[in-house]
Amino acid sequence: xxxxxxxxxxxxxxxxxxxxxxxxxxxxxxxxxxxxxxxxxxxxxxxxxxxxxxxxxxxxxxxxxxxxxxxxxxxxxxxxxxxxxxxxxxxxxxxxxxxxxxxxxxxxxxxxxxxxxxxxxxxxxxxxxxxxxxxxxxxxxxxxxxxxxxxxxxxxxxxxxxxxxxxxxxxxxxxxxxxxxxxxxxxxxxxxxxxxxxxxxxxxxxxxxxxxxxxxxxxxxxxxxxxxxxxxxxxxxxxxxxxxxxxxxxxxxxxxxxxxxxxxxxxxxxxxxxxxxxxxxxxxxxxxxxxxxxxxxxxxxxxxxxxxxxxxxxxxxxxxxxxxxxxxxxxxxxxxxxxxxxxxxxxxxxxxxxxxxxxxxxxxxxxxxxxxxxxxxxxxxxxxxxxxxxxxxxxxxxxxxxxxxxxxxxxxxxxxxxxxxxxxxxxxxxxxx
Amino acid sequence: xxxxxxxxxxxxxxxxxxxxxxxxxxxxxxxxxxxxxxxxxxxxxxxxxxxxxxxxxxxxxxxxxxxxxxxxxxxxxxxxxxxxxxxxxxxxxxxxxxxxxxxxxxxxxxxxxxxxxxxxxxxxxxxxxxxxxxxxxxxxxxxxxxxxxxxxxxxxxxxxx
Numbered sequence: 001x002x003x004x005x006x007x008x009x010x011x012x013x014x015x016x017x018x019x020x021x022x023x024x025x026x027x028x029x030x031x032x033x034x035x036x037x038x039x040x041x042x043x044x045x046x047x048x049x050x051x052x053x054x055x056x057x058x059x060x061x062x063x064x065x066x067x068x069x070x071x072x073x074x075x076x077x078x079x080x081x082x083x084x085x086x087x088x089x090x091x092x093x094x095x096x097x098x099x100x101x102x103x104x105x106x107x108x109x110x111x112x113x114x115x116x117x118x119x120x121x122x123x124x125x126x127x128x129x130x131x132x133x134x135x136x137x138x139x140x141x142x143x144x145x146x147x148x149x150x151x152x153x154x155x156x157x158x159x160x161x162x163x164x165x166x167x168x169x170x171x172x173x174x175x176x177x178x179x180x181x182x183x184x185x186x187x188x189x190x191x192x193x194x195x196x197x198x199x200x201x202x203x204x205x206x207x208x209x210x211x212x213x214x215x216x217x218x219x220x221x222x223x224x225x226x227x228x229x230x231x232x233x234x235x236x237x238x239x240x241x242x243x244x245x246x247x248x249x250x251x252x253x254x255x256x257x258x259x260x261x262x263x264x265x266x267x268x269x270x271x272x273x274x275x276x277x278x279x280x281x282x283x284x285x286x287x288x289x290x291x292x293x294x295x296x297x298x299x300x301x302x303x304x305x306x307x308x309x310x311x312x313x314x315x316x317x318x319x320x321x322x323x324x325x326x327x328x329x330x331x332x333x334x335x336x337x338x339x340x341x342x343x344x345x346x347x348x349x350x351x352x353x354x355x356x357x358x359x360x361x362x363x364x365x366x367x368x369x370x371x372x373x374x375x376x377x378x379x380x381x382x383x384x385x386x387x388x389x390x391x392x393x394x395x396x397x398x399x400x401x402x403x404x405x406x407x408x409x410x411x412x413x414x415x416x417x418x419x420x421x422x423x424x425x426x427x428x429x430x431x432x433x
Numbered sequence: 434x435x436x437x438x439x440x441x442x443x444x445x446x447x448x449x450x451x452x453x454x455x456x457x458x459x460x461x462x463x464x465x466x467x468x469x470x471x472x473x474x475x476x477x478x479x480x481x482x483x484x485x486x487x488x489x490x491x492x493x494x495x496x497x498x499x500x501x502x503x504x505x506x507x508x509x510x511x512x513x514x515x516x517x518x519x520x521x522x523x524x525x526x527x528x529x530x531x532x533x534x535x536x537x538x539x540x541x542x543x544x545x546x547x548x549x550x551x552x553x554x555x556x557x558x559x560x561x562x563x564x565x566x567x568x569x570x571x572x573x574x575x576x577x578x579x580x581x582x583x584x585x586x587x588x589x590x591x592x593x594x
Contacts (some may be wrong), residue, residue, distance in 0.1 A: 021512035022527040023505035030534050049534070050541025053574075054567060060485040066492075067455055067464070243468065245485065250464030275454040276553040280504045283495035289503065338506045 007302025010035040028291030035298040066282035067249030072114030073274035078260035087220035094211035097199030107149040112231035117150035125391040138205040141343015151373035156184035174238035192411035252286040309353035339375035444537035453494040494572035542571030
């Protein structure tokens with residue numbers, strides 16, 4: 001068997017192995033090790049497995065994960081999302097679809113400190129949906145926006161998806177963060193437009209809610225101000241080169257912690273809960289990365305990335321169609337495995353092709369982040385939709401009817417990014433000269 | 434019903450979680466202190482290497498915890514279609530594969546630690562020896578094997594009960 005054929009056979013075995021319910025990170029490590037042993041002998045393969053795991057968990061670059069995850073968890077447990085929603089509610093709650101729009105604004109603000117999509121959907125499912133129910137909002141609109149709004153976390157910094165992409169492809173996390181800002185805000189704007197239009201066409205979907213006096217609105221401003229401050233310090237610090245991404249994560253976490261303690265929003269128990277949950281998520285992500293590093297060493301020996309690159313470059317179609325094809329593969333693969341896990345698995349294979357096709361790696365990172373965002377709301381593995389279903393007990397079919405217009409918004413922004421790559425590349429080009 | 438083995442594993446996991454959580458808190462405080470002191474021209478010597486070694490404690494000590502909490506990403510939908518017997522066999526099969534993987538990783542981490550110890554490999558600034566970290570992570574991988582064994586025991590015990 002040639003090396004490429006060996007690689008393909010082992011990748012097929014890996015997909016079959018995933019079907020047995022093995023942990024995806026462990027499956028990748030196992031197939032990487034066995035495949036490497038097949039080509040280079042067992043001694044080298046076993047040493048590779050031990051060495052790769054040691055290298056991943058002692059790599060300074062990977063310290064960025066637990067710190068940014070902790071920042072989001074502290075923000076989550078301190079109830080920052082709830083107060084951001086409350087502030088947005090007071091400002092725009094009274095306009096057509098205002099409560100759903102407040103969900104988008106609150107989530108956009110919360111995304112500036114928390115990268116987890118599922119945590120955002122869970123928070124807003126418990127807070128925003130009961131409020132929308134109180135004013136008689138249609139279930140399709142209320143559950144649809146809450147299930148989709150979490151996806152903003154894939155794109156708006158500090159997005160875990162962008163950090164993982166940066167780590168795998170050795171691209172600047174600072175540049176990726178900057179590149180995610182405009183597309184992320186554009187998606188939020190599209191969501192607002194969809195809600196406004198939907199509520200205007202069918203006012204019964206979103207009956208008007210109470211209007212708050214300016215005094216109440218102004219009182220809710222400090223919450224927005226503090227979150228914005230932390231976001232500016234984190235992103236600004238990376239942008240000016242004053243921080244490494246790890247330092248930005250630590251400073252952001254510390255700032256959120258001090259704020260939460262000063263305002264008595266977080267007790268010791270809440271901090272312990274945040275740390276314990278962060279350990280779980282960071283451990284899960286780093287085990288996926290460690291598995292993909294071991295598999296990556298095997299894949300590199302098989303020459304599959306180079307062959308894939310050559311094959312894709314020689315396809316008789318425009319390079320944007322090739323990119324579309326890559327996105328569809330990510331969506332298809334992510335639907336059957338897990339979007340984040342598939343991204344970790346597939347990026348080392350497709351990245352050389354993307355470079356060879358002349359695409360900007362930073363732009364590709366944002367395109368993949370939007371693809372993952374689409375992936376987390378489409379079946380069969382739609383984490384955010386499951387979260388909303390479990391909390392609200394609304395049938396999946398009903399939620400999907402509401403998700404559809406927002407899903408289309410995500411795809412439209414993805415399309416705009418293809419047509420105007422500057423949407424992602426302009427900010428990094430201004431700040432990282 | 435929990436037996437002594439499960440209670441032992443949960444106890445060990447709790448200790449590892451406390452150590453991992455403390456390491457994460459130290460990692461944050463150390464990094465913030467370094468940033469602040471650096472702004473005044475007095476960075477903490479070797480902060481980067483300390484943070485990297487702390488990551489080994491944070492993640493290494495968390496490996497068994499994530500498995501015990503069933504926190505890893507898996508493809509469930511095919512497994513759910515199997516009969517309870519088929520599911521038990523499949524879980525046993527995957528656990529055995531993972532035990533093999535972690536036994537190999539654990540053994541090789543001990544070898545790496547031994548090599549570090551013999552060659553006297555230390556971090557560049559603070560001269561911290563690497564071998565204790567490699568030994569610790571090796572032990573954690575061995576504990577992961579025990580967690581996986583307990584999964585098998587639990588599946589078959591549940592079937593008999």
